[in-house]
Amino acid sequence: MDDKDRRSMPLFGIGIVMKLTELTARQIRYYEEHDLIHPERTSGNQRLFSFNDVDRLLEIKNYLDKGLNLAGIKLLLTGEQEEKEVPKSEKNEKSDMTDKELRTILRNEITEAGRFGKASLRQGELSRFFVKH
Amino acid sequence: MDDKDRRSMPLFGIGIVMKLTELTARQIRYYEEHDLIHPERTSGNQRLFSFNDVDRLLEIKNYLDKGLNLAGIKLLLTGEQEEKEVPKSEKNEKSDMTDKELRTILRNEITEAGRFGKASLRQGELSRFFVKH
DNA sequence: ATTTTATGTTAGAAAACCTAACATTCCCTT
DNA sequence: AAGGGAATGTTAGGTTTTCTAACATAAAAT
Numbered sequence: 001m002d003d004k005d006r007r008s009m010p011l012f013g014i015g016i017v018m019k020l021t022e023l024t025a026r027q028i029r030y031y032e033e034h035d036l037i038h039p040e041r042t043s044g045n046q047r048l049f050s051f052n053d054v055d056r057l058l059e060i061k062n063y064l065d066k067g068l069n070l071a072g073i074k075l076l077l078t079g080e081q082e083e084k085e086v087p088k089s090e091k092n093e094k095s096d097m098t099d100k101e102l103r104t105i106l107r108n109e110i111t112e113a114g115r116f117g118k119a120s121l122r123q124g125e126l127s128r129f130f131v132k133h
Numbered sequence: 134m135d136d137k138d139r140r141s142m143p144l145f146g147i148g149i150v151m152k153l154t155e156l157t158a159r160q161i162r163y164y165e166e167h168d169l170i171h172p173e174r175t176s177g178n179q180r181l182f183s184f185n186d187v188d189r190l191l192e193i194k195n196y197l198d199k200g201l202n203l204a205g206i207k208l209l210l211t212g213e214q215e216e217k218e219v220p221k222s223e224k225n226e227k228s229d230m231t232d233k234e235l236r237t238i239l240r241n242e243i244t245e246a247g248r249f250g251k252a253s254l255r256q257g258e259l260s261r262f263f264v265k266h
Numbered sequence: 267a268t269t270t271t272a273t274g275t276t277a278g279a280a281a282a283c284c285t286a287a288c289a290t291t292c293c294c295t296t
Numbered sequence: 297a298a299g300g301g302a303a304t305g306t307t308a309g310g311t312t313t314t315c316t317a318a319c320a321t322a323a324a325a326t
Contacts, residue, residue, distance in 0.1 A: 006262060013146050013313095015175070015282065025283080026304055042148065044312045046283060069302070129139060132265050146282095147314065158314080159273060177281045179314060202271070202324095 007055075007127050010040035010048035017049045020126065021057045028057065034070050036060055036077060051127040058126060140188075140260050143173035143181035150182045153259065154190045164193055167203050169210060184260040191259060 040048045173181045196206045
């Protein structure tokens with residue numbers, strides 16, 4: 001079992017995740033509804049979250065605090081995945097460019113926002129505390 | 134938050150622990166009833182297990198497979214703790230010696246049993262897979 | 267032959283979680 | 297100022313999971 005498996009292993013109930021992230025159940029479910037996270041389910045349909053999921057939630061929370069909306073966050077987060085996983089040729093070049101631009105703009109906004117005050121909390125990294133890298 | 138805190142942080146419901154350890158709920162509760170583990174509880178009295186708890190359960194399972202009974206396992210496990218935490222002077226010297234002897238005997242038995250076949254599975258170390266040491 | 271140990275099974279209650287619906291607040295835009 | 301959308305709160309009713317406690321059983325110890 002490698003690192004990737006460990007981090008994506010479904011382990012936590014929503015109750016614990018609420019405590020770990022300080023998000024409400026409503027928020028967590030809403031983010032799932034909008035495809036920002038995809039926790040596993042038990043045979044009885046209860047959500048089971050992995051380290052990755054919790055990390056993701058912390059990232060979402062972080063971006064929300066900075067004023068981004070879910071659409072933007074979704075772009076950022078799924079953008080990160082795509083860059084690693086999807087070969088360019090697979091995608092529509094035109095809309096891809098637009099996505100890229102958008103992501104760039106968003107990144108700039110974030111960086112800009114980050115300039116003032118609170119020095120980057122380094123959130124969204126629960127697994128750093130628990131999982132060997 | 135240091136390592137110790139991380140490993141003793143209550144995180145897992147009994148359902149997940151059952152899967153991680155391949156023990157039944159009955160077994161897990163029985164071991165708790167006999168003071169081999171002491172999981173936390175939610176405000177609603179549901180058990181919440183830490184990495185340490187899961188490690189402990191894996192150790193228990195391991196020792197049981199080797200033919201030890203719970204009394205012996207308890208001595209071994211709490212013995213390990215005492216050696217680290219309790220100053221000698223605090224304890225009754227006489228019964229302490231007996232404990233020590235017992236533990237030695239048990240350890241020998243285990244070592245003996247381990248000699249044949251299956252090369253020490255290195256079980257009881259879940260946190261090794263998840264927690265930085 | 268009994269008793270003890272470890273585990274299975276069952277029942278009823280409580281806790282946690284689920285979805286769906288409606289309410290509210292805060293922005294944004296017109 | 298009014299209307300609309302985004303994000304979250306709240307509530308209701310139902311389902312799943314977990315809880316304790318009791319009784320059952322097989323294997324091991326006495």
